[in-house]
Amino acid sequence: MAAIPILVNGEAGEQIPVLDRGFQYGDGLFETIRVDGGAPEFWDRHMARLAFGCARLAIPAPDAALLRREAMRLCEGAGDGVLKIIVTRGIGGRGYNPAGAASPSRVVALHPAPDHPESFAREGVRLHLCETRLSDQPRLAGLKHLNRLEQVLARSEWSDAETAEGLMCDGADAAIEGTMSNLFLIHGGEIHTPDLARCGVAGIMRAVVLEMARGMGFSVKTRRVARAEVDEADEVFVTNSVIGIWPVRALGERKLRRGPITAELVEALARLRQDRADAARA
């Protein structure tokens, strides 16, 4: 495995202190950013979410310009990859009590782009229906925080390479999201995605797709989605910042319909990315 370039508080390094609250308690947040030809995609949106998460957890947000410089030190000339930024509350406080924590830690790491089969994006993916449920926690819902054991347990439920993602529900059988992606349903020509007020991560690609779909004239709804609705949807797809949009062709053994609206959105996203790349070069 090639070494992954990492900056820890601005210095090249591979380690963080054991006493960092990120390690002790998962007391922090992260962002996972697609890097395309050396450029981090949707940077401003990722920074806005990070700042929002920091505010919610009362962690002082890192200086965005500083983080940008650090990100570019790793990304420039690096081609494609995935930039992961971790911000924690740092060292200090007394036990769980964060009062007195000295200063936040920031870690910027450039991982290789994942080697998902091209067929996932083109032909769609199979989802496993996870037994592990997402727990209700309105105070953390929407945030991309470092407490990710539910996702680890859910992702441990299957091992076949044919299954690309798992669908996670809450305790009341509402479909919420994938282990690493957000969920969308097409329903009578409308685009629906689960409400994330009580659990789930408010993905950047989810926001991009919602905005894009509205701009294309689709009616878009954020609402409770019952688990059973996924089987009956006209189309289903999942999104995240790295994969973009994956059509869903099966949930477990059950085949799902695939169709034109997902394809339209996939094309629109490709155009949006191309336009942004052209604009950045101009």
Next chain:
Amino acid sequence: MAAIPILVNGEAGEQIPVLDRGFQYGDGLFETIRVDGGAPEFWDRHMARLAFGCARLAIPAPDAALLRREAMRLCEGAGDGVLKIIVTRGIGGRGYNPAGAASPSRVVALHPAPDHPESFAREGVRLHLCETRLSDQPRLAGLKHLNRLEQVLARSEWSDAETAEGLMCDGADAAIEGTMSNLFLIHGGEIHTPDLARCGVAGIMRAVVLEMARGMGFSVKTRRVARAEVDEADEVFVTNSVIGIWPVRALGERKLRRGPITAELVEALARLRQDRADAARA
């Protein structure tokens, strides 16, 4: 602040790799062990809980004899303190997927004993009623895992030094535990503690107190405890491995009764600790 002696995978050090899944996802467990005159207390119970947690998360448990040697390297001659052991899934896997994680990491650290006022144990403590709820997650309930943001948020809710602990409820107003302790109620001469099948940490001191109380002839019940019952209980106390037993004298502004059964248990725990210390020296 004096340096805290730490062993990382058996070597003196203060750092762990950024890529460790403990840091990336909180993918691990910990134990917090009272050290009394250089001896870790209830060692076998802590090791049994750690092994149980590892089995539940499918993390290979560290060799207990090796961990014991590492603990004793730090504790011998060190007087009183708190030994914290962290075990994580280590480095590897792909994203949340733990398959392929190379080998678990273990961190052993000896922290100073906390300087809680003596009055907490003698005269009892005030609890803050936390607004942050514990979320339902049967797959993690009972475990002392590294996903502790709920506790961090709950502990952030108060800052006055007079309030020693916070009472946390679940989403259905059942009283579950403190932010760092377990909860007990005395009810008509019986000893009741909340059931932890859906959330909460199954504390070592909780188990010790339950066993001790049974041995003393008390009727002991583990059951759902409604939040409102705490106000009406004959006596209330909280426990953890480091503090032992703290009587509770108030919940917010509401005074709670204090009484003889808590005092009896405090004495019995002191005797048990003395007997064990004597036996260890014999």
